[in-house]
Amino acid sequence: MNSIKRHLYDQFRLPRGPLGRLAGRTMSRRSSNVERSRWTVDLLALQPDARVLELGYGPGVGIEAALEATPGGHVVGIDHSSTMRSMAAKRNATALRNGRATLIVGDAQDPPSDLGTFDAIFCCNVWLFWNNPDTTIERLARLLAPSGKLAITHLPRHGNPTKDDADEAAQRIEQQMQRSGLIQVERAYLPLEPAPAVCVTGKTC
Ligand SMILES: C[S@@+](CC[C@H](N)C(=O)[O-])C[C@H]1O[C@@H](n2cnc3c(N)ncnc32)[C@H](O)[C@@H]1O
Incomplete structure (x- = not known):
């Protein structure tokens, strides 16, 4: 990868400044992105009062979908980009004002220990950036409520x-x-061009 490509690619790992906002706009407007986030939330089959955590919320499309699916619930997001936090906050301003959403700037690989537990945790195109996915997934499993x-x-x-x-x-x-230690590990595909999205789900006992 040449250095210009690497710099642009890096705006999807850690969006910042004007180029980061451009990457955020791409993520929020690209139909495959929006469809993939909404499909992921659908696969969670959320109860209306569920507590949900999204890692790497980017411009906030997945947070918005999770809020729609949980009218009596609470949605928390963690993203390490303050540029993305301001874009996601704008998109979900009402839910933030009403206390239905919380958007944290932090490292999704090491979530704060005082968040409580969640009925569902999800992420879209964030796993590829984790340094140690085994450790991160173990930490996430510990944040999940039973089932x-x-x-x-x-x-x-x-x-x-x-x-x-x-x-x-x-x-x-x-x-x-x-x-x-997650059980019922399953995969689903969303047909997209040129390649499908894949979602892997697992549950706690
Ligand atoms: C490719 S974007 C995807 C954004 C959003 N999930 C979507 O599908 O539109 C990756 C996002 O994950 C965030 N991210 C990457 N690694 C992260 C980490 N270790 N902790 C928190 N956020 C992270 C980036 O800041 C960026 O917003």
Whole structure:
């Protein structure tokens, strides 16, 4: 990857400044992104009063979908980009004002210990940036209530992605969830061009 490409790619890992806002706008307007976030929330089959955590909320599209699915619940997000926090806060201003949403700037790999437990935790195109997915998934599993669900969605983006890239990511995520003690580990595909998104879900006992 040349240095210009690497710099642009990095705006999706840690969006900041004007280029970060441009990346955020791309994420919030690209139909495949929006469809993939909403599909992931649908797969969680949330109860209306569920407590939900999204990691790497970006411009806040997934937070918005989770709020719609839980009219009596609470949605927390963690993203390490303050640029994304301001975009997501604008999109979800009413829920923040009403105390139905909380948007934290922090590292999703090491969530604060005082968040309580969640009925569901999800992320979309964030897993690929984790330094140690095994440790992160173990920490997330500990934040889940009994019968809570973790959903990790991956949509391959780089080069000329194919279904094989989605499959390879899914296999690694499945193994990581199984090693962390999650059960009923399953995968689902969302057909998109040129490659499908894949979501791996796992539950606590
Ligand atoms: C490719 S974007 C995806 C954004 C959003 N989930 C979506 O699908 O539109 C990745 C997001 O994850 C965030 N992120 C990446 N690594 C993170 C980490 N370790 N902790 C918190 N946020 C992280 C980035 O700041 C960025 O907002």
